[in-house]
Amino acid sequence: DAGITQSPRHKVTETGTPVTLRCHQTENHRYMYWYRQDPGHGLRLIHYSYGVKDTDKGEVSDGYSVSRSKTEDFLLTLESATSSQTSVYFCAISESWENSYEQYFGPGTRLTVT
Amino acid sequence: GNSVTQMEGPVTLSEEAFLTINCTYTATGYPSLFWYVQYPGEGLQLLLKATKADDKGSNKGFEATYRKETTSFHLEKGSVQVSDSAVYFCALTNNNDMRFGAGTRLTVKP
Numbered sequence: 001d002a003g004i005t006q007s008p009r010h011k012v013t014e015t016g017t018p019v020t021l022r023c024h025q026t027e028n029h030r031y032m033y034w035y036r037q038d039p040g041h042g043l044r045l046i047h048y049s050y051g052v053k054d055t056d057k058g059e060v061s062d063g064y065s066v067s068r069s070k071t072e073d074f075l076l077t078l079e080s081a082t083s084s085q086t087s088v089y090f091c092a093i094s095e096s097w098e099n100s101y102e103q104y105f106g107p108g109t110r111l112t113v114t
Numbered sequence: 115g116n117s118v119t120q121m122e123g124p125v126t127l128s129e130e131a132f133l134t135i136n137c138t139y140t141a142t143g144y145p146s147l148f149w150y151v152q153y154p155g156e157g158l159q160l161l162l163k164a165t166k167a168d169d170k171g172s173n174k175g176f177e178a179t180y181r182k183e184t185t186s187f188h189l190e191k192g193s194v195q196v197s198d199s200a201v202y203f204c205a206l207t208n209n210n211d212m213r214f215g216a217g218t219r220l221t222v223k224p
Contacts, residue, residue, distance in 0.1 A: 004157075033212075040216050041216060042118075042203055042214035042216045042217050043203070043214040044214075090158070092157075092158075099144065099145060099146040099165065099208060099209075100146045100163075100165040102148060102160045102163060103160075103212070105150075105158040105159070107155075107157050108157050
């Protein structure tokens with residue numbers, strides 16, 4: 001199994017509070033991704049990173065920011081959480097962005113915004 | 115743009131039944147196609163992949179063939195087991211874009 005951990009695994013927070021989710025990898029892969037998983041939508045890309053300090057937006061980036069100061073860590077921040085951000089968040093990594101390369105997923109973080 | 119459509123679930127089968135989960139895609143150029151599986155409480159795991167037309171991906175008794183003429187990548191297994199109960203996602207990557215289908219929940223009963 002690819003060495004990917006996410007923390008916390010579960011979090012309940014109130015509307016309007018800031019929240020940071022952490023993804024940590026031990027594989028030294030260049031690319032890292034944050035997805036959210038919602039019923040009926042599959043997984044949707046929030047942000048991704050193609051190197052230290054290099055990030056870009058995905059399909060559903062509004063309300064989220066990311067940072068990557070080290071190869072192994074990719075942080076996802078909700079500056080002011082809303083109920084629509086209640087979801088399961090998955091981090092993923094890959095060696096390359098080329099079409100043929102698969103992604104490896106972490107165990108997920110279940111976030112509930114009340 | 116790129117998109118993936120897969121059959122809606124849930125799908126319930128008896129053990130040893132034949133499984134088909136349909137997946138079609140929209141993309142320009144030469145996408146790669148994947149099937150991922152998600153067991154309860156876990157992240158997604160790659161099940162199989164195909165990177166060019168007519169390729170067949172296979173793993174653990176599951177198969178899928180990349181059909182460019184019908185833009186499809188249907189997942190099949192000849193004899194399902196209770197342990198195959200999970201959610202299955204079809205996905206594609208194309209030009210720095212990865213898209214997932216909505217997922218199909220499979221339940222296999224003994």
